[in-house]
Amino acid sequence: MTALSLSNCRILLVEDEYLLAAELRDELQDAGATVVGPAASLSKALTLIEGTKRIDGAVLDVNLRGETAFPAAAILQERKVPTLFVSGYDPKAIPQRFEHTPHCEKPVAVRRVIETLIRTMQRT
Amino acid sequence: MTSRSQVERHQAALSAFGDFVLNNADLDDILTEACRHVARGLDVELAKVIEIDCSNDTGLVRAGVGWRPGIVGQERVSLSEKSSEAFAIEEERPVISNDISREDRFEFPQFLIDHGVAALVNVPIFLPERVPFGLLQVDAREPREFGDRDIHFLKTYAMILGPVIDRHRTAAALKIADGRLKLIENARAYVMIVSDADDRITDWLAGSEEILGWSADEAIGRPTEMIFTDEDRSANVPEDELARASDSGSTINRRWHQRRDGSRVFLDGQTIAVRDSCGNLTGYLKIAQDVTERVQTELALRESENRFRQFGEASQDILWMRDAQTLQWQYLTPAFENIYGLSRHDALEGNDFDNWIDMILEEDRALVLDAIKRVRAGNHVTFDYRIRRPLDGSIRWLRNTDFPLTDAQGNVTLIGGVGHDMTELRKTELRLKVLMEGIPQLVWRADKNGDWTWSSPQWSEYTGYSREDSKGDGWLQAFHPDDHAAARSAWTEALSTGNFAVEARIRNVSSQDYRWFQTRALPVRNHGGSIVEWLGTSTDIHQLHELQGRQQVLVAELQHRTRNLMAVVQSMSQKTIRASADLADFKDRFGHRLEALSRVQALLSRLNDSDRITFDELIDAELRALDGRVGQVILDGPDGVRLRSSTVQTLAMALHELATNAIKHGALSQPAAKLHISWSLLCDPGSEYPLLRIDWREMGVTMPPDVAQRPGGHGRELIEQALPYQLDAKTSFTLHPDGVHCTILLPVSAN
Numbered sequence: 086m087t088a089l090s091l092s093n094c095r096i097l098l099v100e101d102e103y104l105l106a107a108e109l110r111d112e113l114q115d116a117g118a119t120v121v122g123p124a125a126s127l128s129k130a131l132t133l134i135e136g137t138k139r140i141d142g143a144v145l146d147v148n149l150r151g152e153t154a155f156p157a158a159a160i161l162q163e164r165k166v167p168t169l170f171v172s173g174y175d176p177k178a179i180p181q182r183f184e185h186t187p188h189c190e191k192p193v194a195v196r197r198v199i200e201t202l203i204r205t206m207q208r209t
Numbered sequence: 210m211t212s213r214s215q216v217e218r219h220q221a222a223l224s225a226f227g228d229f230v231l232n233n234a235d236l237d238d239i240l241t242e243a244c245r246h247v248a249r250g251l252d253v254e255l256a257k258v259i260e261i262d263c264s265n266d267t268g269l270v271r272a273g274v275g276w277r278p279g280i281v282g283q284e285r286v287s288l289s290e291k292s293s294e295a296f297a298i299e300e301e302r303p304v305i306s307n308d309i310s311r312e313d314r315f316e317f318p319q320f321l322i323d324h325g326v327a328a329l330v331n332v333p334i335f336l337p338e339r340v341p342f343g344l345l346q347v348d349a350r351e352p353r354e355f356g357d358r359d360i361h362f363l364k365t366y367a368m369i370l371g372p373v374i375d376r377h378r379t380a381a382a383l384k385i386a387d388g389r390l391k392l393i394e395n396a397r398a399y400v401m402i403v404s405d406a407d408d409r410i411t412d413w414l415a416g417s418e419e420i421l422g423w424s425a426d427e428a429i430g431r432p433t434e435m436i437f438t439d440e441d442r443s444a445n446v447p448e449d450e451l452a453r454a455s456d457s458g459s460t461i462n463r464r465w466h467q468r469r470d471g472s473r474v475f476l477d478g479q480t481i482a483v484r485d486s487c488g489n490l491t492g493y494l495k496i497a498q499d500v501t502e503r504v505q506t507e508l509a510l511r512e513s514e515n516r517f518r519q520f521g522e523a524s525q526d527i528l529w530m531r532d533a534q535t536l537q538w539q540y541l542t543p544a545f546e547n548i549y550g551l552s553r554h555d556a557l558e559g560n561d562f563d564n565w566i567d568m569i570l571e572e573d574r575a576l577v578l579d580a581i582k583r584v585r586a587g588n589h590v591t592f593d594y595r596i597r598r599p600l601d602g603s604i605r606w607l608r609n610t611d612f613p614l615t616d617a618q619g620n621v622t623l624i625g626g627v628g629h630d631m632t633e634l635r636k637t638e639l640r641l642k643v644l645m646e647g648i649p650q651l652v653w654r655a656d657k658n659g660d661w662t663w664s665s666p667q668w669s670e671y672t673g674y675s676r677e678d679s680k681g682d683g684w685l686q687a688f689h690p691d692d693h694a695a696a697r698s699a700w701t702e703a704l705s706t707g708n709f710a711v712e713a714r715i716r717n718v719s720s721q722d723y724r725w726f727q728t729r730a731l732p733v734r735n736h737g738g739s740i741v742e743w744l745g746t747s748t749d750i751h752q753l754h755e756l757q758g759r760q761q762v763l764v765a766e767l768q769h770r771t772r773n774l775m776a777v778v779q780s781m782s783q784k785t786i787r788a789s790a791d792l793a794d795f796k797d798r799f800g801h802r803l804e805a806l807s808r809v810q811a812l813l814s815r816l817n818d819s820d821r822i823t824f825d826e827l828i829d830a831e832l833r834a835l836d837g838r839v840g841q842v843i844l845d846g847p848d849g850v851r852l853r854s855s856t857v858q859t860l861a862m863a864l865h866e867l868a869t870n871a872i873k874h875g876a877l878s879q880p881a882a883k884l885h886i887s888w889s890l891l892c893d894p895g896s897e898y899p900l901l902r903i904d905w906r907e908m909g910v911t912m913p914p915d916v917a918q919r920p921g922g923h924g925r926e927l928i929e930q931a932l933p934y935q936l937d938a939k940t941s942f943t944l945h946p947d948g949v950h951c952t953i954l955l956p957v958s959a960n
Contacts (some may be wrong), residue, residue, distance in 0.1 A: 101774060103859065103931035104780040125934050144772055148769055150855055173772025192775035195783075 091203065092117035097133060099157065100171070101125040101150050107120040109144065111193045126150055130157045140166050142206045144198060147172035147179070165204040171198055187208055219362050222246045226369070236377040242274030247347055247366050248274050251359050255324060255488035258334070258370070259286060259294060259834070261341055263486045268294055268343060275348075276324065284320055291316040297331035298341050304331045308352035312477070327354045332363040336375045345370065347789065353682050400436075400476055402495040403483075408432045408451060411492065416454070420476075420499045422469030432493060436469045436476075454480040454493060464499055465948055475504040527628035533621045538560040548607070548630045550600030570604070572593040577609075584611040584624050593631065598706070606631040650746040651715075657707075657740045659700040661815060668747070673718025689714035689723050696728070707732050712754070715747060725754035777858075778806065788923060805865035808834065810859050821851035821958050823886055824901060831864050841877055846888035850901055851958040856936045860955065863932055866924025867905055867951060876907035876948055883908045890957070898956035907948030927954070 087163040095117040113120050120136050124130040127149050134140065134157060140190040143161050145154040147170055154170075161168045162183070170179065173191040187205050189198050229242050240258045248256040257273030257280075267285040270276070288295040293315040297304040302949045307328050309321075321329070326348040334342045337739075345367045347359075359637040388782025400420050403412035410433060413425035421428075422434055428435075434447035441447065441464065453460035459481040465473045486490050521528045521542040530540040538561050541553055549556065549568065550702060556564055568576055573594040580592040581674050591610045608631045614623035645652045645665055652665035660681045669675055672687035679687075688696055692713035703709035709730035714723035730745030781802055789795035811824050825848045833840055852860065868877070876882035884907050891900040925942050928951055932938035 101935060102777060103927075104777055104779075104784065106934065107930070108780045120645040123934075133404060146771075173769035173776070174765060175768065191772040192779045194779075 090117050090129045091142075091199070092110040092204070094118045094141040095121055095137070095139050096147075096202070097121040097130075097137070097140045097161075097166070099125075099130040099144070099149065099154055100146040101148070102146070105146075108195050109198065112199055113144075116199055127154060130154065134160055134164075140164070141200055142166065143168040143172055144202060147174055154194070155180060155183070158186065162186075167202070167208070168203045169198065169205055173195060215358065219365075221251055222250050223365065224371075226366070228594040230373055232368075234377075234534060237272055239373060239377075240792040241274065243345065243366055243370055244272055244274045246924050247345065247363055249345050250357075251330075251349075252405070252890070253347055255326065255347045255350070257281070257346050257348075258343060259346060260343040261288065261298065261486075263488060263924065265617070269665045271343065276320075280320055284318075286318045287316075293317070293329070293331050295347070297344060298333050298485050299887075301333060301335070301341075302341070303333075303364060305355050305360070306330075310352070325350045326346070327351050328355070330360065330363060332360070332367040334367045334374065335371050336378075337372060342371065350559050367542060380462055398498055400478070400495065400497045400499065401435075402428075402433055403492060404433050405493070405625075406490050407449075408434070408493060416499070420468075420474060426468075433493070438465055438473070441465075447542065450480050450495060451482075454482045455490060458482055462495065473501075474499055475501045505681075527626075529626045529628070530614070531562070531624040532627070533624050536624075539623070545628075548595065548605060550626065551597040568596045568599065569854060570597060580609070581624070584613055585621055586623055587613050587615070590615075599828045604632075606635040644802065648746075650748050651726070651747045653679070653730075653747070655743040655745060657732075659704065659743065662742070671717055672715060687715050689716070691733055699728075703730065703732075709743065709745065712750070712803060724749055724751040726750060727887065774806075774810070778803070781806075784923065800867065801869060802862070804834065805862060806830070808856070809861040812856060813854065817930075821854065822857050822955075823848065824850040824852055824903075827852065827861055828864065828886060831861065831868055835872065835877065841880070841882065842884045842886065844886050846886070850888065850890055852901070853898070853956065853958045856955065856957075859927070859931055859935050860953075863924070863927040863953075866927050867949070870922060870924045870949070871907060874913065876910050878909055882910040882948065891954075896956060901953075901957045903951075903953040903955065905949070905953075907950070910948035912944070912946060912948070 091113065094117070096103055096113050096148060097112065098106060098109055098120050100109060100123055103125070106125065110120050110123055113152070121140060122130070122133055124133050130145075130149070140161070143160075143166050144156075147154050158168055159182070168186055169192060170183070170186055170188040171193065172178075172188070176188050177186060178189075179186070185200055189201055215424065223246075225244050228240060230239050233239055233242070244256040244258060248254065249523045255273070255275040256272045256274065259268035260271040261268055262285070266288050268288050270281050273281045274845050285290060286294055287299070290296075293304050293306060293312075296315065306315065309315075309317050309327060309329065312603070317326070328349040328351070332345045334345055336342050345363060347355075347363060372602070378390060382889055396427075397419055399415045401412075401414035402410055402417055402419045403414070404410045410431055411863070413423070413428040417428070418424050423435075432447075433451075434442055437447045439647060448463070450462060451462055459479050461478075462480045463477045464475070466476045468474055476497035477500045478495065479496045481496070482490055483492045507594055521540070524542055525544055525545045525547075527548060528542045529538055529545070532539055538557060541557070544554070545556065546552055551568075552890045558564070566574060566577070576592060577594050580590040584590050589610070589612045591608065593606060593608045596605050596607060597603070608629045609626055610629075611624055611626040613621040614625050616622045646667065649667070651668040653661055654663040655661045661679055661684050664676050664679045664684070668679065668684075672679075672684075674683065677683075682747040685693055685696065692711075694760050696711050696713055699709055699711035710727070712725060712727050715726045715728075726747040727750045728747040730743040732740040733742050733744060735741050782799060785799045785802065787794055789798060809827075812830060816822065827846075828844065832842055833842075837841075871877040871884055877883040884905075886906075887904045889902050891902055893900050928940050928942045932940050932953060932955070934953055938956075941950075941952045943950045
């Protein structure tokens with residue numbers, strides 16, 4: 086089961102739904118990652134990004150209590166952090182500048198999120 | 210003088226005269242010489258030749274000797290019954306008056322008396338076949354007995370003169386005939402036929418052969434009726450014509466004739482009766498021109514005129530022609546009566562132009578008069594005007610198209626006009642105008658290339674751009690700059706698909722705001738199917754557009770929430786699986802959690818945008834699900850504390866876990882225990898939102914001994930971690946000896 090490895094990776098987790106955030110956090114940790122966050126709001130996410138020098142990958146929920154996570158995604162894009170969106174939105178709702186950012190549509194198995202994240206990180 | 214010497218002298222004189230006649234060609238010289246001979250022969254001073262003129266029953270002094278000037282060639286003698294000359298011709302013998310003063314048979318002309326004539330002899334001159342020519346006369350100034358020898362001498366001269374005169378006349382006639390023939394040769398366009406008194410053709414001249422087809426050989430000897438048509442022949446036209454010519458000298462012959470091959474030719478000319486000098490009918494001359502072409506042209510013209518007249522009579526439009534000077538109608542078709550409700554007879558009475566102007570509404574007269582002025586100046590004009598019908602006072606709209614008709618010099622001599630009744634069309638137009646200007650849409654027309662030609666007043670009112678400003682692609686100014694490209698490409702597409710549609714923003718001039726309009730147009734096509742123009746409307750769909758926008762957001766939001774909920778359920782199930790001892794345990798726990806979640810969803814789904822779920826509603830719904838144990842619960846707090854919708858689900862799940870725990874192990878599992886739930890609203894000046902403080906206190910519970918060592922359950926996790934994480938709540942969870950005490954401080958919706 087633990088063929089997936091994120092050992093020594095610092096993964097930023099942004100998700101406003103506690104249950105999902107907690108589950109993802111646990112799974113990431115199980116995969117060997119150090120979780121930065123989770124953050125439930127955009128402002129917390131931005132604070133974390135600013136305060137964390139090294140981020141190896143990021144999982145972002147798109148809708149954060151009515152705000153979008155795109156400002157955070159933009160900064161991560163500039164920092165060339167491999168990023169993955171997880172949201173209930175249609176891919177159409179994602180702005181064009183993030184068209185190459187992978188997107189997992191909810192509901193999605195946590196395991197699949199982690200697989201996609203690892204692939205994304207390997208590509209870059 | 211002896212008779213012998215006299216005879217010899219006479220013979221010598223005759224011989225000399227014979228030489229003279231042979232050497233001279235002029236008849237007058239010969240006649241004068243004859244007079245000189247007889248005067249000398251009879252020893253008188255005066256002699257003359259008188260020529261009969263049948264036309265007026267006189268005799269002209271044709272030649273003479275011894276007469277004063279003014280007599281020869283001019284003086285005439287009467288050939289009445291009382292004249293000696295007429296008597297001599299009648300009697301065909303010489304008549305002698307030895308002494309005219311004693312003569313009671315005759316009266317004598319004055320000039321004889323003036324010349325002192327006292328005696329005279331008249332000898333008639335006959336042409337061959339005893340046709341009388343005139344007289345040879347010898348006049349003596351004293352009474353005298355003319356003897357037989359004298360008379361014989363005179364008769365000899367008269368008999369010589371007859372053939373001489375005849376020969377000269379024939380020669381002259383031939384000369385004239387020669388000249389005429391030459392003329393005739395040049396007159397190929399003429400039929401020229403001479404026939405005798407029995408109407409047998411004797412001459413077939415000029416263009417007769419060419420025009421009628423018979424050669425002279427074929428024609429000569431036949432009656433002239435052969436050139437008449439069968440109808441005319443059976444109607445006795447040929448005979449009637451000859452009779453008329455014979456009676457009146459000549460008659461007009463203008464009719465269709467028949468050629469040798471049976472085809473028709475129209476001849477226009479005369480038939481002339483030919484008479485000799487004494488008035489006897491000698492024949493007929495038919496002379497006529499071939500005018501077939503002209504007649505056919507005239508017939509065609511008449512036919513064309515006839516057709517035009519029929520066309521005019523049948524036309525529902527009024528056709529008319531006016532004299533350009535007097536402006537009076539010269540032609541007016543019956544449609545006038547229908548349209549004007551006035552008979553043409555009445556309309557044409559007096560000055561018909563004034564009559565017409567009188568029927569035109571006063572306010573339109575200036576326009577009409579100006580148009581008439583312009584057409585008189587040579588322009589084509591089209592103008593609309595109204596008339597009031599004298600018949601019923603009703604108003605009719607008319608459209609006139611008037612045009613000048615000019616003569617060869619370019620002067621306007623006539624004015625032609627077509628009058629069309631536009632009343633019905635005007636009514637339709639008016640209705641259409643009311644419709645186009647009354648509907649809330651902005652209406653416009655464009656030519657086949659999409660260039661605007663017309664826009665409704667609503668367009669100008671809404672956009673502030675005049676009709677003129679909007680023509681061509683001027684309308685684009687009113688469109689939002691970001692929508693120009695869409696509008697232009699919609700036109701490109703429309704020209705190929707025949708359907709124009711674009712949604713674009715159009716600026717309102719008064720608010721300066723752009724509103725969304727749906728602009729559509731359909732082509733108007735001609736019979737051939739090509740596009741003539743476009744009729745378009747722009748409809749304000751701003752509200753619809755906003756609604757659609759909101760709907761899109763809502764749909765996206767709904768999708769997001771649903772999927773999020775599914776994710777939560779998925780996560781919850783994972784969590785429940787991990788915490789369940791067996792499947793029955795899972796089924797029980799998961800079932801209750803799912804129910805709690807459903808209750809929240811049910812509450813949320815009933816809400817409008819501005820509605821909020823209140824805390825009392827939420828707690829009520831949760832407790833009602835506890836069935837039967839409500840008696841142990843004490844509720845204490847205000848109604849109507851509005852929860853933020855985003856917080857409801859998580860809060861409800863936390864409360865559900867607390868209640869489940871209370872039923873399983875806490876206050877609601879022991880009849881003596883109580884659950885006290887109290888809440889109040891706090892106003893925190895440092896916070897954006899008011900705060901709801903919830904106090905969950907279980908009392909009188911006998912706690913199991915190992916409770917403090919147990920790991921925190923799902924409920925505790927939600928209170929201690931999920932609410933702070935997800936709702937920025939401040940929470941506490943304490944296990945007192947007699948039960949759980951939990952506090953939640955939660956931002957709620959501002960009222």
